[in-house]
Amino acid sequence: MPRKTNTRNKIKNVALDLFSTLGFAGTSVRQISGTVGIRESGIYNHFSSKENILKVLLDDVKNSTIGVEIITDELLNKLSKPQIFMKEFVQILIKRWNTKKQKKYLRLVLIEQFREIKGVNVSLNLLVDESINIWSLIFSEMINFRYIKKGDPKVYAEEFVYPIFMIRLQYLVEEKVDLEKILEKCDSHIDYFWNSIKR
């Protein structure tokens, strides 16, 4: 399916590029319009203000976060083999997170989360909490079916998710995207974690 690249989307893409490296305040409308290839005033045919562009981008971030909906039936069938389940699911997550767009999104959130923008509320905490909630459900099920040791699923989820997020953050700064290295690190973490929850 061909991607729609009208001017509005061009502006959004360019702004995301610039905001995620130079920051919102460090980027001028001039830079955005120049890169897009239109005049400064042309921006205002598509967005009411510079801040409005940021608001739209941050809304996109919120709508692009990963929820329970990505857990397929195929994946669910592997719930009885927690180690395999964790590795395959994490692989899916990492592959999604490791796209250029998602990396820019996360950088943007990191940089701009302390800025107050009316009607928008995105932060690193929010993203982490979302992941923890999903994994709480998963571990809760695993405990119910006695696939893993009894314990607080929330604690399991935190111990599981925190290192994966730190790995994600660590590879956010690096230029080259070494997917293999990230997955290796995650696998190593999963192996370690598995030893602490297996029956």
Place this chain on the structure above:
Amino acid sequence: MPRKTNTRNKIKNVALDLFSTLGFAGTSVRQISGTVGIRESGIYNHFSSKENILKVLLDDVKNSTIGVEIITDELLNKLSKPQIFMKEFVQILIKRWNTKKQKKYLRLVLIEQFREIKGVNVSLNLLVDESINIWSLIFSEMINFRYIKKGDPKVYAEEFVYPIFMIRLQYLVEEKVDLEKILEKCDSHIDYFWNSIKR
């Protein structure tokens, strides 16, 4: 001991305040000088440029990071009781990290780590790696003395440090500093971790 508050230090403190919330690009020299109570031009009697203020601040961050030197003999004596050692050491770390200044420092690093500044190199990765190196040494010793299970000390260090850093990051956004809550979370993590490394 009374704190020296000459104009240069006032500028640094105000700039740290503003940079860590509005960002470097989002802060003007005008704002800084206004808050300090001098004219804009007065800034240039103390710093060669706006960027120079940032550089000095980031140098301060680097010099204020916590190294092995804070491990006292008293603490070392408790190495044979890993669980207690970890809890006491983490308590010291958290208390240091939880000062207003250190929180501003970390926010500044988070916000500005993607900006290129000549001669300065500070990033979240750097801070995390420093912690991991210290804890690698500690776990290495614990393994040598057979206080804990045999294993890769680096892996131990990562599994130990990552969650603590995530907790630190999570409480960076919050206004009110609930030290008790942070320490509780860390203790919970240490208990969990202890179960996976005890002999």
Place this chain on the structure above:
DNA sequence: GTCTATAAGGAGATAGAC
């Protein structure tokens, strides 16, 4: 939807008096 033109003010930085 995009252009030209322009407003109205903010930005960082310097010169020179006190």
Place this chain on the structure above:
DNA sequence: GTCTATCTCCTTATAGAC
């Protein structure tokens, strides 16, 4: 060390023609 005054460029945003 701080002040006043000033320079030059950049900032977001609007009005109105095509």
